[in-house]
Amino acid sequence: MDNELKKLIQEIKLDKPGNDFTTSVMNRVFEEKAALEKVKGDSVFGKGFWIILILFILLLTAVVVFSIEGIEISTELPKLFGNAPAGQLQQGYQSFFTNLGGLPLSIGGILFATSLLLFFDKFLHRILPNHSNKKAV
Amino acid sequence: MTQHLFSGYTFRIKIFYLLNCNPLVIFTSKQQMEQKDDIYYINKVLDGQTQFFSYLVEKYKDIVFSIALKVLRNREDAEEIAQESFIKAYKSLSSFKGKAKFSTWLYRITYNNCISEVRKKKLNYISSDEVQIPDEPEEMNLDGIPSENRAKVIKAALDKLPESEYTLTLLYYFEEKSIEEIAGITKMTESNVKVKLFRARKKLYAILNDMLKEEIHTIL
Numbered sequence: 001m002d003n004e005l006k007k008l009i010q011e012i013k014l015d016k017p018g019n020d021f022t023t024s025v026m027n028r029v030f031e032e033k034a035a036l037e038k039v040k041g042d043s044v045f046g047k048g049f050w051i052i053l054i055l056f057i058l059l060l061t062a063v064v065v066f067s068i069e070g071i072e073i074s075t076e077l078p079k080l081f082g083n084a085p086a087g088q089l090q091q092g093y094q095s096f097f098t099n100l101g102g103l104p105l106s107i108g109g110i111l112f113a114t115s116l117l118l119f120f121d122k123f124l125h126r127i128l129p130n131h132s133n134k135k136a137v
Numbered sequence: 138m139t140q141h142l143f144s145g146y147t148f149r150i151k152i153f154y155l156l157n158c159n160p161l162v163i164f165t166s167k168q169q170m171e172q173k174d175d176i177y178y179i180n181k182v183l184d185g186q187t188q189f190f191s192y193l194v195e196k197y198k199d200i201v202f203s204i205a206l207k208v209l210r211n212r213e214d215a216e217e218i219a220q221e222s223f224i225k226a227y228k229s230l231s232s233f234k235g236k237a238k239f240s241t242w243l244y245r246i247t248y249n250n251c252i253s254e255v256r257k258k259k260l261n262y263i264s265s266d267e268v269q270i271p272d273e274p275e276e277m278n279l280d281g282i283p284s285e286n287r288a289k290v291i292k293a294a295l296d297k298l299p300e301s302e303y304t305l306t307l308l309y310y311f312e313e314k315s316i317e318e319i320a321g322i323t324k325m326t327e328s329n330v331k332v333k334l335f336r337a338r339k340k341l342y343a344i345l346n347d348m349l350k351e352e353i354h355t356i357l
Contacts, residue, residue, distance in 0.1 A: 005338070008282075009310040012292040017202040017216050022194045025223045032228060033187050
């Protein structure tokens with residue numbers, strides 16, 4: 001009986017989707033493939049990441065260099081600014097880096113966190129390309 | 138499609154006989170051969186020859202669409218979900234390890250997609266408890282169905298089944314999936330699948346009996 005029913009059911013014609021069903025699916029498949037290849041082609045570290053990283057390194061270097069005691073800056077300043085009053089320049093210069101020296105941790109932290117966020121954003125887009133495609137659709 | 142594949146299979150059997158080989162040693166069943174074909178095309182797709190995915194779409198589109206149509210009861214939605222299922226399968230193709238049949242894996246994606254869509258749209262579909270099983274004998278004489286429109290009558294009777302029972306019947310009888318495979322697709326327990334299949338068969342016979350009675354009344 002079961003075999004007889006199976007035979008009968010296998011004779012039925014199933015509902016068919018539209019004629020362009022396969023074409024539509026394949027078009028979407030090719031779109032997916034193209035999007036995936038584009039994401040793969042993009043570098044993990046984008047422009048933004050490198051700019052922020054360079055700024056961060058520059059800032060860090062400046063803070064480290066100018067926070068070391070005994071650096072002779074006074075002799076170089078008059079050469080740079082010619083006739084400008086050297087005393088005032090030196091004072092302003094030192095005051096700028098003294099103030100800057102008070103901020104490095106917070107600024108550095110912000111820059112570092114931003115760099116990390118940018119990196120993770122890029123990284124997630126790379127490993128989850130479908131996620132970004134879905135959002136675009 | 139099934140007939141086409143089967144004719145391909147018999148053709149290959151003839152070739153093996155001509156080559157004096159025992160085909161049963163090489164291909165034990167039509168399903169195994171289909172699985173081999175599927176894996177061949179899947180590997181092609183994974184190798185970057187995406188166009189071979191169309192073979193899988195062509196092969197399974199009718200059954201995927203039928204399941205979606207039965208659950209969603211709307212052609213447009215069913216086509217959309219059927220397409221989504223194929224896209225999802227394509228995206229996850231690299232995670233398909235070949236432990237289960239590709240068709241089983243694809244139907245699981247389709248079934249899950251349909252259930253998600255039903256939940257999203259908060260569609261009410263007839264649960265099997267709402268349809269009463271008439272107190273009819275389970276078995277009937279299937280020869281009583283006129284041969285000229287037997288397929289149509291069976292199709293019409295199947296369409297009257299609630300969606301879960303329709304899907305189970307289709308997978309078990311049409312697709313020849315095992316109870317274990319159906320349990321995997323629908324996330325039901327094997328015993329639950331068996332019970333539901335029994336109920337579905339009983340309902341199907343009852344529906345067919347009613348249809349035949351109506352036909353006799355019309356003739357008289």
